Every structure is written in C-alpha cells, then in structure tokens.
Amino acid sequence: MTTLPPLGDSLQPDNRMRRLWIFVGVLVGVCVAAFFLNHQFITDxxxxxxxxxxxxxxxxxxxxxxxxxxxxxxxxxxxxxxxxxxxxxxxxxxxxxxxxxxxxxxxxxxxxxxxxxxxxxx
Known part of the structure; x- marks a missing residue:
C-alpha cells in the first residue's frame, strides 16, 4: 500500500518562485515594449x-x-x-x-x- 506525501512536500510548486518568475516576465515585457516605443529617441x-x-x-x-x-x-x-x-x-x-x-x-x-x-x- 502506498502512502500520500505530507502536505507542503516538495511536490507542490513554491508560490514564491512562481511569483518571482511572473514578476521577471512582466518586467522583461515592459522593458521590450519601452524599447520599441522609444526607438525614435535612440536613433540618429x-x-x-x-x-x-x-x-x-x-x-x-x-x-x-x-x-x-x-x-x-x-x-x-x-x-x-x-x-x-x-x-x-x-x-x-x-x-x-x-x-x-x-x-x-x-x-x-x-x-x-x-x-x-x-x-x-x-
């Protein structure tokens, strides 16, 4: 007979890491959008x-x-x-x-x- 792992075991994704990756993704998206929107100011x-x-x-x-x-x-x-x-x-x-x-x-x-x-x- 198999037993279930205890709650909070490493099989559950860590919400802090997930939030960090979402934050990093949003930050990268904002930076890319800002670059393209301001392209006219960085050209010669x-x-x-x-x-x-x-x-x-x-x-x-x-x-x-x-x-x-x-x-x-x-x-x-x-x-x-x-x-x-x-x-x-x-x-x-x-x-x-x-x-x-x-x-x-x-x-x-x-x-x-x-x-x-x-x-x-x-």
Missing part, C-alpha cells in the same frame, strides 16, 4: 530639429525615413524643407497648399508635426 534621426529652409538626407526608406540634417550645399542633401507645421497629423492634406512641395514627412505622438519638402537644387 534629426527630424525634430529640422525647420523651414533646412536641407536633409534620407538615410532610411520611404516607409521608414531616417533623416540627417545637412548643409544645403552638401551633395548628400537631397531634400529642402519648405514648411514645418506643428501640432498636426494630416500629412497628405497639410502640404497641398505649400507651393513647390513634392512630399511630406510626419511625426505623431506628444509633439506631432509635418515637414513639407521638395528636392534640393544644389
């Missing part, structure tokens, strides 16, 4: 400092631009900012009345803005 992107009259190079893609502010005489400066519109999200409509504008970049979040730009003529 000058989009926030560019203003009207400045020129820039896009070192990213059209879907994920990464702009670098350049002197307008620099051969790498492909675009020139015609207008910067603060506190707006509407990219396609915001630059429609800006004469000579051939494109727009926008940033959403706590300080949204739209950059209306054209090709830079060196």
């Amino acid at each position: 992107d000058d989009h926030a400092s560019v203003t009207a009259g400045d020129c820039f190079e896009n070192r990213g893609t059209t879907k994920d631009p990464e702009i670098k502010k350049r002197d307008c005489s620099d051969p790498k400066a492909d675009y020139k900012v015609l207008k910067k519109l603060d506190d707006t999200y509407f990219t396609s409509f915001s630059c429609s009345d800006v004469e000579g504008s051939t494109g727009a970049l926008s940033q959403t979040g706590t300080k949204p803005f739209v950059l209306c730009f054209t090709g830079n003529r060196h």
